[in-house]
Amino acid sequence: MINIVLFGPPGSGKGTQAQHLIEKFNLKQISTGDLFRYNIKNETELGKLAKSYIDKGELVPDQVTIDMLTDELRKPSNTNGFIFDGFPRTIAQTEALEKIVRQELNSEISICLSLVVDDEILVQRLIKRGETSGRTDDSDVEIIRNRIKEYYAKTAEVAELYKKQGKYAEVIGVGNISEISEKLFAEVEKIK
Numbered sequence: 001m002i003n004i005v006l007f008g009p010p011g012s013g014k015g016t017q018a019q020h021l022i023e024k025f026n027l028k029q030i031s032t033g034d035l036f037r038y039n040i041k042n043e044t045e046l047g048k049l050a051k052s053y054i055d056k057g058e059l060v061p062d063q064v065t066i067d068m069l070t071d072e073l074r075k076p077s078n079t080n081g082f083i084f085d086g087f088p089r090t091i092a093q094t095e096a097l098e099k100i101v102r103q104e105l106n107s108e109i110s111i112c113l114s115l116v117v118d119d120e121i122l123v124q125r126l127i128k129r130g131e132t133s134g135r136t137d138d139s140d141v142e143i144i145r146n147r148i149k150e151y152y153a154k155t156a157e158v159a160e161l162y163k164k165q166g167k168y169a170e171v172i173g174v175g176n177i178s179e180i181s182e183k184l185f186a187e188v189e190k191i192k
């Protein structure tokens with residue numbers, strides 16, 4: 001199996017690049033942000049809870065997100081593996097993911113691919129995306145800045161765990177989208 005953690009701050013292009021990676025390597029994307037938004041749209045209890053955090057640009061509590069991800073991972077899939085997009089976002093989520101992948105898939109995380117983008121470019125991209133995304137958390141600069149703040153406070157340190165395991169690669173996430181994809185593909189080829 002190939003199991004990729006697609007990592008990077010909000011607006012770094014994880015969703016876009018996940019689309020290219022799933023096609024290239026026949027993987028299933030699991031985006032915890034998309035799962036939350038699906039639940040919000042359908043007004044589920046989980047959606048209501050998640051919305052109260054997402055609308056402030058804060059992280060949803062670990063166990064809520066971990067349980068949702070576990071449910072998704074248990075659904076049958078005949079792909080070569082998974083791309084985790086927007087998860088893990090904390091050390092606790094990282095440790096949980098390792099366990100879940102071992103228990104549910106009898107496998108492990110192959111690599112953490114990290115998209116590197118300057119903060120000011122992130123803010124510009126998210127404001128722009130907010131013009132069409134309909135996402136409440138893209139529509140306000142203060143919320144956007146809080147999401148980036150949360151990233152540095154709780155998420156950035158996740159990279160260290162993968163670095164220690166020798167499972168970490170960085171790609172500059174600014175420039176031509178296809179060229180960025182090619183660089184990501186090359187990192188996956190190295191470990192195949």
Ligand code: C5P
Binds near residue numbers: 032033036053054058
């Ligand atoms: O990944 P994405 O940027 O789509 O996530 C949108 C929001 O969903 C985050 O800003 C956060 O509020 C919430 N989220 C979370 N924990 C995750 C993934 C997303 O709290 N692991």
Ligand code: MG
Binds near residue numbers: 014031085086
């Ligand atoms: Mg996304």
